[in-house]
Amino acid sequence: MPRVPAALSRRRNRNPDRPDRRRPLPLLGLAARPRPWLxxxxxxxxxxxxxxxxxxxxxxxxxxxxxxxxxxxxxxxxxxxxxxxxxxxxxxxxxxxxxxxxxxxxxxxxxxxxxxxxxxxxxxxxxxxxxxxxxxxxxxxxxxxxxxxxxxxxxxxxxxxxxxxxxxxxxxxxxxxxxxxxxxxxxxxxxxxxxxxxxxxxxxxxxAPSVVGNARSIVTEFDVYQKELARLVTNVTKLYDVASTLPAYQPDPSTIRVLHVSDIHLNPASWKIIESLVTQYKVHVIVDSGDTMDHGTAAENGFLDPVEDLGVPYVWVRGNHDSLATQRYLERKKNVHVLDEGRAETVAGVRFAGMGDPQFTPDRSRPTGGDAAEQLAGARLASALRDQRAQGTPVDIAVAHEPLAAQETDGTVPLVLCGHLHTEGTKILPLGTRLRREGSTGGSGLRAVEGKYPAPIEASILYLDRDTRRLQAWDEIGLGGLGRTTAEVSRHLVKK
Structure with a gap:
């Protein structure tokens, strides 16, 4: 009988119920080789x-x-x-x-x-x-x-x-x-x-003004990235070239700077913020598109007194939270220009016209006119703007509180400013008028604590060409709301 090799004999004598470790089970083979996508x-x-x-x-x-x-x-x-x-x-x-x-x-x-x-x-x-x-x-x-x-x-x-x-x-x-x-x-x-x-x-x-730079000089003096970046770094160098104070912002003499505020809603901190922006940006005129008050009562009128100490003209239109008593109180303030019923005034070299909000919503004793009233007020403002243009004194900027009223001025003015919604935004209307809506410069007032997060404090610096009074650029300025200390400035250029 031929002799069986020892290795083969050991293989035959192995327990048949015990798996061969050198021959992996099919399931173990699948686990060892993951799918291609894995x-x-x-x-x-x-x-x-x-x-x-x-x-x-x-x-x-x-x-x-x-x-x-x-x-x-x-x-x-x-x-x-x-x-x-x-x-x-x-x-x-x-x-x-x-x-x-x-x-x-x-x-x-x-x-x-x-x-x-x-x-x-x-x-x-x-x-x-x-x-x-x-x-x-x-x-x-x-x-x-x-x-x-x-x-x-x-x-x-x-x-x-x-x-x-x-x-x-x-x-x-x-x-x-x-x-x-x-x-x-x-x-x-x-x-x-x-x-x-x-x-x-x-x-x-x-x-922010020194770091971001000057809108007029940026638009006119540089047109390629390398030069712009060099200008930016040069501005940063100026910041570091002082030991104790920031360098003074040198305003371009050919640019008119307009500070647009809205919906202050009795927030006393707003006046200090506005004063700081006027100083930092060398603002020529402030435009307030309404809702400076909350209830429009005579007891609130003293809140408006700091307007006289801001050092620049203050253009104002009535919002739906501002009463006629509020308007009359502001009309007696020096350096305040109240616009209503399409009345036009030239302030700081810019011709403004405005319309007060036709509704006073805190007065619950009278029904409000709703959207129809706003559109009618906007139509009256548009008619006044067309009359001004026919007389050879075209308006540069129209001001209304409600966006519905502001939209009615499309085609009659290059730029219209409004507020009311407590959110900023910009759009070009069908006939070419640019509508600029400001957020709440008062951080929505007492409403700031109603939401999960505090409402931001917002304002804008508008840069106008001194010769044409057309908008060249604007800076959106946002500050953290109640209890916050953040600040952000965002530059936007008018696309030509």
Whole structure:
């Protein structure tokens, strides 16, 4: 009888009920080999996590920009854009591009040697913008190279730690580089050179005019991104070139600045905010589109007394919470211009006309006229505007409280201002009139505590061309409501 090999004999004698460990069961085989989409999801997770860690750890670039030392970095973002941190004053946000990466620029400090060189040789200021543009170009190139190395290294190292296979790790690094390149292509394709003209500033309100810049000079003097960015950095340099106080904002003499407020609703803090805005922005005239009061009673009239101390003309129209007694009280105030029934006045070089709200809603003894009354009042205002134009004295800005009334002026005036809804907004009406609606400069008054979050305090600075009195740009100013201390300024340009 032939001899059976020992190995074969052991295999035959194995307990038939005991599974062979070298032959995995079908279910165990399925668990060991995940589905393709799960493997792909795992690889993408490793690539994104590794790339983010690489950018976070070694992706920063320290670059001199003019007299300043800055740190540039790319950070993951759902919306892209550029954020310029000017510590401790605040930050500027630019909608510069759409990509899953945001460019962060931190202004670290002002180099005393380079700054002193500019002071000693002021002739170098003429070439500062070109110097800043070149510095930014070099910094961006260094950032691109360093970011590429960072994402590839981070994804490769993490891939090696997770998969323990060099081929998989290299695949993760290559995919990370491809994603970075795709993000760069997306940023290039969506690059918006006008984004510097419309920055959003968050931080100390008193520094906003200097950081954001002057609307007139930005519109007329620069038309390409490099020059605008140089101007922006120059303004930041001015902020850092003082030791104890912020630099004075130098207003452009050819720009008329109008402060638009509305719906103060007896908030006493509003007067201090308005006074601060008048000082910081060198405002020429204030326009109040109504609802300054809450109930319109004679007992409330003393609330209006600070209007005389603001230092600039105050143009006012009646809102649905302002009574005729309120209107008569304001008419006796010096430097206050009350507009009603289409009456027009020229104030600070701008011709205004307005219509008081036809309804006084706190008076429950009389039924209100509703939307029909508002539209009728707007039609009367539009008729007065057409008469002014026929007489050769066209109105530059019309003012009403209710948006329904304001809409009736379409085609009779370039710009109409209103309020009432406690939310800001801008739209072009069908016949070309721009309607600008202001939020509540009083943070909705006592209504601020009715919602889950306090209502914001909102106002706007309108920049008008002195020759044409046409709107060039406006700054939306938002302050945190009751108990909050945030501030944001957002620049908008009139599209031509």
């Amino acid at each position: 493997r792909a999801l795992g690889l993408v997770t490793v690539v994104l996590t590794g790339a983010w860690l690489g950018l976070l750890v070694v992706g920063d670039v320290h670059a001199p920009v003019g007299p300043m030392d800055t740190t540039m970095a790319l950070r993951p973002s759902l919306s892209g854009g550029t954020k310029i941190n000017v510590s401790p004053l605040g930050a500027l946000t630019l909608d510069s591009h759409v990509a899953p990466l945001r460019l962060d620029v931190d202004v670290d400090q002002l180099d005393p040697v380079r700054a002193q060189a500019l002071v000693d040789h002021p002739e170098r200021l003429s070439g500062l913008q070109r110097e800043v543009t070149d510095d930014i170009g070099h910094g961006t190139l260094d950032l691109a190279v360093r970011s590429s190395v960072a994402v590839v290294t981070g994804a490769t190292v993490l891939g090696l730690a997770v998969y323990r296979r060099p081929r998989r790790a290299l695949a993760a690094g290559g995919l990370a580089l491809a994603l970075l390149a795709a993000s760069g292509i997306s940023a290039y394709a969506t690059w918006n050179p006008r984004s510097v003209l419309e920055p959003r500033f968050s931080g100390l309100l008193s520094s």
